[in-house]
Amino acid sequence: MRVTLLGTGDTTGTPTVGCACTTCTVARERGVSRSRFSVHVANERTDESLLIDFSPDFRSQFLDNDVSLPDAGLVTHVHFDHLDGLGNVYRLVDGLPVHAPSETDPATDESVAETIRAKYDYLEDRIGVHSRDPFEPFETCGLEARFVPVDHPPMRCYGVVIEDPETGAKLSLTGDTSYDVPERSRAALADPDLLLADAIVPASLCDRHPIGGRHEGPDGVPRTFGSKHMTREGALALADELDADRTRLVHLAHFYPADEAFAEPLAVDGETYEL
Numbered sequence: 001m002r003v004t005l006l007g008t009g010d011t012t013g014t015p016t017v018g019c020a021c022t023t024c025t026v027a028r029e030r031g032v033s034r035s036r037f038s039v040h041v042a043n044e045r046t047d048e049s050l051l052i053d054f055s056p057d058f059r060s061q062f063l064d065n066d067v068s069l070p071d072a073g074l075v076t077h078v079h080f081d082h083l084d085g086l087g088n089v090y091r092l093v094d095g096l097p098v099h100a101p102s103e104t105d106p107a108t109d110e111s112v113a114e115t116i117r118a119k120y121d122y123l124e125d126r127i128g129v130h131s132r133d134p135f136e137p138f139e140t141c142g143l144e145a146r147f148v149p150v151d152h153p154p155m156r157c158y159g160v161v162i163e164d165p166e167t168g169a170k171l172s173l174t175g176d177t178s179y180d181v182p183e184r185s186r187a188a189l190a191d192p193d194l195l196l197a198d199a200i201v202p203a204s205l206c207d208r209h210p211i212g213g214r215h216e217g218p219d220g221v222p223r224t225f226g227s228k229h230m231t232r233e234g235a236l237a238l239a240d241e242l243d244a245d246r247t248r249l250v251h252l253a254h255f256y257p258a259d260e261a262f263a264e265p266l267a268v269d270g271e272t273y274e275l
């Protein structure tokens, strides 16, 4: 499978509109971008492709990258930066199965699948929303996919595991999550060829969050920023624990200091990986 990182930024992206911080300035100078989150997975065997999350930047992402329109989609949770691009498929595709988790979220009283059905009812004849139980593998685009619960309070959110049954290649995404990923989900995410891990800011910025950092490692460094996202240090600790062959940090904020913002293994838009 061929994985293209279409969007590697957090909810405002980098550069952030109207922001003149050094990181946004350097990004503009270098012509690099971290748009809102989305990952394209092409199965070259079947000539099909899968989109993980629908970024509000869908249009520019598909113009800027040499990728085909998706044959199916997956949605990890209903935050704006992961879902609001779905309206872009209007008049672009004839039929698009969208797979989404089936569990009812007490915060919304709906499952992710139900929220999508309600919000995009005008796409009823273009998309078919398929409810998927966490941990239950399903087939899409010739690949095997699973949603695994993660920790993104107060909202339910899911990581994703994609495996190629022919080659054994494995892609794991943490989704938006704190370091407090449940044990069963860690087991499902383990041993990937490529891990995409939420690393919104470095741990050094935790004192800027109203509730600070949490889930300190043995070195006392917080692995969670606030309650919703991993720090860079948390994402790297998780990658280590999962024994990932390769790790790219994603969902990155412009708050990274400029001298750290473009260092390895922080991803930028447009990176591609062959698994």
Ligand SMILES: [Zn+2]
Residues within 6 Å of the ligand: 015, 016, 019, 020, 021, 022, 023, 024, 025, 254, 255
């Ligand atoms: Zn900025």
Ligand SMILES: [Zn+2]
Residues within 6 Å of the ligand: 077, 079, 152, 176
């Ligand atoms: Zn989120």
Ligand SMILES: [Zn+2]
Residues within 6 Å of the ligand: 010, 011, 037, 079, 081, 082, 176, 251
């Ligand atoms: Zn997000």
